[in-house]
Amino acid sequence: MLTENRDEMRERIIDAALKRFTYYGASKTTMSEIAEDLHCSKASLYYYFPDKQALHIAALEKAGETYFLDLREKANAAATARQALMELIAVRHEFARRFCRLELFKVLKDRQLVRFAHEAFENAREREIKLITDIIEKGAARGELVTAEPEKVAALYMHAMIGLRLSLVNKDISEEISDAEFERVREWQVQLADIFINSLKK
Amino acid sequence: MLTENRDEMRERIIDAALKRFTYYGASKTTMSEIAEDLHCSKASLYYYFPDKQALHIAALEKAGETYFLDLREKANAAATARQALMELIAVRHEFARRFCRLELFKVLKDRQLVRFAHEAFENAREREIKLITDIIEKGAARGELVTAEPEKVAALYMHAMIGLRLSLVNKDISEEISDAEFERVREWQVQLADIFINSLKK
């Protein structure tokens, strides 16, 4: 059969899995359930993915890729560095709200996934830092900002933003995060972004 | 007997408990062990504290109080706002290194302690934010800084600082945090402080 069909089935499986993972979390989703959703047998899933982990990883990668495309697009469309950073916050906010149940973090307990997850997180953070670096550099080229170390500032910015979320939503992973809390995080992030922008205006 | 003796015994118990809690964590410390350290019976501990939780809370309060006295002292001695913030980072750094095993966070699993812990944390954060607000206002009075909302900036600063630690030491609570990691957090916090200072210089 054609490769396209094979790839298409892979995609269908990833989509079905992602749906379940997003609503119930990966550990509360069984392969049988995914198979039922697709009206196929569980064994079929194992024809396309060696194990559940591989499917989980593929789903995470897909979600991440969508996220990054969105990030890049919005950042490029922005007229100023400030606006670009604000767009990034908005995209991140949406992503976090949508995929907070994906068990991006719970995954860390799985010994084999630790390796992958750690690598993937580092990677994602690096990519996002690069994006922010670009925004800062573009802002510097425009005369909007001044900084000697855009890369360093971008990394600091990234960690502070992630940290703000972690600091404000104190809770255990098991508990739900309310919309109000998400909104609160977003507001603080906006303010922190303004601090950075202001600092870089010199 | 005199009240002083009663208070003194209480203090001795708290100190002994704090020592054990600091080295092994509260859950890995038994009341019998604390009693042995003090060469008294376990029942005696229950004469001074209704239960283990109360002792744990007393120990946390003592540690926190020491920390705050140190914070205030160092902040007041500093000549500039920048220097004061740097001193705060140093004190926080030392405190975190020393008491990271105190199970300040693990405590959260205990249903009854949740109430206290949450309240205590909020309280501690509030006090620290107030300290930072003072520093900023003093800096503004001196003409070193400019801001319309010192309180708001101080809260943002506090959360970003806590968050930076959480973001950088990603690990589970069960794992040890290395000295190198602590140092890394400190360095990033210093840089973030400079961003804030710079931003407030207008």
Next chain:
DNA sequence: TTTCTGACTTTTTTAGTTACAAAGTCAAAA
């Protein structure tokens, strides 16, 4: 030949159970 499946085995979770350790009590001594 590639894709798919039912029936199967293996592994992991979960819900009890028990045994031991630690928390907590109390009558009586100092």
Next chain:
DNA sequence: TTTTGACTTTGTAACTAAAAAAGTCAGAAA
């Protein structure tokens, strides 16, 4: 008033068995 040894109660860790989910494979279907 303070302290304690001997006591009861409560919580936890280590087993176990049963159930559920993961994962395999020979062979059917396309």
